[in-house]
Amino acid sequence: MKAHSTCWAAVLDTPLYDGPCAQTILERWHQVHGLLDQCVGLLECARRLQLALNTVKRYARADRPERMLRVPKYPSASRAA
Secondary structure (H helix, E strand, C coil): HCCCHHHHHHHHCCCCCHHHHHHHHHHHHHHHHHHHHCCCCCHHHHHHCCHHHHHHHHHHHHCCCHHHCCCCCCCCCHHHH
């Protein structure tokens, strides 16, 4: 399901880049990949960004930031009306 979140977003007409959480995810992805491009190790990335090592690994595995974003589970209140 997670791998096809962009497909579901298109079908459900749901924006993926909405809200402060999505912005934080995009910023962190760029930070992690920026450090990795400078040949900084995963553990050092975690230390510099003050994130858990497993979190850094998850961001490092994502080949593009859209893979980190998820389609909201529930429609917003404005869409339900």
